Amino acid sequence: MSKRATAREVAAAAGVSKWTVIRAFTPGASITEESRRRVLAAAEALNYTPNLLARSLATNLTHQVAVFVDDFANPQKLPFLEALTARLQAEGRVVMLININTQFDHVRALLNADQRQVDAVILFGTAFRDETLRDRKLSKGMPPLFVLARDSQIEGIPAVVCDAQLALRDIVSHLAGKGYRRPGFMAGAQVLSTALQRKHYFAHFWGRHGISVSTELSADDYSWKAGATALHSYLSITPPAERIDVLMCENDILAMGALDVLRSDFGLRVPEDMAVLGFDNLELSGTPAYSLTTYEQPLHAMVDTVVAMVTGDLESKTVAISGQLILRSTA
Amino acid sequence: MSKRATAREVAAAAGVSKWTVIRAFTPGASITEESRRRVLAAAEALNYTPNLLARSLATNLTHQVAVFVDDFANPQKLPFLEALTARLQAEGRVVMLININTQFDHVRALLNADQRQVDAVILFGTAFRDETLRDRKLSKGMPPLFVLARDSQIEGIPAVVCDAQLALRDIVSHLAGKGYRRPGFMAGAQVLSTALQRKHYFAHFWGRHGISVSTELSADDYSWKAGATALHSYLSITPPAERIDVLMCENDILAMGALDVLRSDFGLRVPEDMAVLGFDNLELSGTPAYSLTTYEQPLHAMVDTVVAMVTGDLESKTVAISGQLILRSTA
DNA sequence: AAAGAGCTTGCTACCGGTAGCAAGCGCCGC
DNA sequence: GCGGCGCTTGCTACCGGTAGCAAGCTCTTT
Incomplete structure (x- = not known):
């Protein structure tokens, strides 16, 4: 060798x-x-x-893009990663996949990405606090940041998201039309902004129908188990007469947990006893076992958009793209 | 800036x-x-x-490890990627995630990884032909290659896998003990070696019971849809009396497709009319909706092992690690 | 035949580090 | 007072490319 x-x-x-x-x-x-x-x-x-290393040193261009991910429980991450890597590779870029966790937090990851001179950083579905960037780091030539599939909470950092306003307008309008009147919302982790957006518009559009969303469940994270646990405790402490008649879950994984608890643990019928909706349209959401009514994010449009911003073909500013309501049997 | x-x-x-x-x-x-x-x-x-770029150029060490993936349909990839990135990051390495597809094949990916001077390449569950490396490339100082979660078909390239022999011994022994006598196997894509290993040992251990595995279904890829389609066509052309009584699927995603077709499309009972087994133990396999009997790969042991080889803490040679049979209600 | 335009080629300087040699310095013991 | 040891520091050379200047060459034009 x-x-x-x-x-x-x-x-x-x-x-x-x-x-x-x-x-x-x-x-x-x-x-x-x-x-x-x-x-x-x-x-x-x-x-x-x-030798691309030497070239990068001389040109100050690595053609590497760091992608930060902090939640690997949601299978939805996979098709996004597939599309992201494929599109970036087609543009001559390569993905550096960074796992954000307790050992390796945002600050450390940003520092590392910067030291490796990546051309850009994509925060893919990961929560990011303002303070993190105040960590006297943004000052010096950090690579440009982009947020994908989550709102940017920080001024000046563009985000590419599924349009929550349109999505929830369609969803609530569908539900109200079907006659549901006692809506509830299940969020994954309260601090995250996407939860806030979806929850916010869910409540907002119900408000237009004169209905307020008083039931808010929160799961510990985005996993089947967390969704199941959250609904299980709700059903355990809430008598049937006082229960909501439709549950909007922040994503499909939570919705699946909720569905299984409804059907298997409590023997309830969906959607007669309680309707359930998700968000994402996972492959398994479409199976007869779940047949989940959900909302499909415009994955390819979102990925194309963020990649275009990374390559400079598109102005970098926050964009919300509309998705599509997928009607199945749970609502 | x-x-x-x-x-x-x-x-x-x-x-x-x-x-x-x-x-x-x-x-x-x-x-x-x-x-x-x-x-x-x-x-x-x-x-x-x-500046780590300059350091890498001078030291000839990038602390970057390329991970090749060519199939994003199986949710099982996600926990593996999570563990891989976490472990490598803990060792001061960073993952370059390469999507192998028709636009970006193994040769191009290898060339790119080499030009970027990665310290090692992990072929994660991706098929790899002998010819690819004969492409007069291995000759010059290519980074060391490791195969994860699939057998290496190439002499001298170590693989870290779940021990198929032990796994199928346990599985077949369980099935034979339960009284099943007409086994069938469903493979994902025929050319891939892991399929051959699992199929091989499945047939091998049934052989010890004097039973031959004559039914072999093959799905187009590793997805729910492919599994469903494959079993649907089998059930459509095979009269009930001639059907197998247990179906071993190469992984959980195929098994889920098979289960849904059995239960929903054909109204059959599982495991009474046909038992089904998978391989991987996805989070959703454990839900009441599926309750799939499956075999869990030793994810963390596999990842730890391949990472130890990458960092040089462990001799690089093929290792098979035993997993665990997860008994649920489908077999 | 001379001059100028335009292409090709080699050169110096540089990107931001690393490796390892050698000089400078303080300090000790004899 | 001098030699020697050991630590610290600065230096040259190098990793493998890029940028852009300037010399050399060909070829055309007048």
């Missing part, structure tokens, strides 16, 4: 200077066809390819 | 040479406490942190 060949070595083999070698690998550079052929032949023989 | 401070600038501010600045940031370097304090104070003021 010998070391990689360098431009200098190729130059020696081809009988030119190393700068001519570089030019053979630089599109649009000034070089004769003859020289280029000789260099490429030598490069082929020596198995030379340019 | 000014540029990052460099060691040279900090040196000027602290009144020392840039090498002394470097030493203040190098653990164990020879420097007086006095100098270190002055340098760190200046660095703090200028918000200096070492």
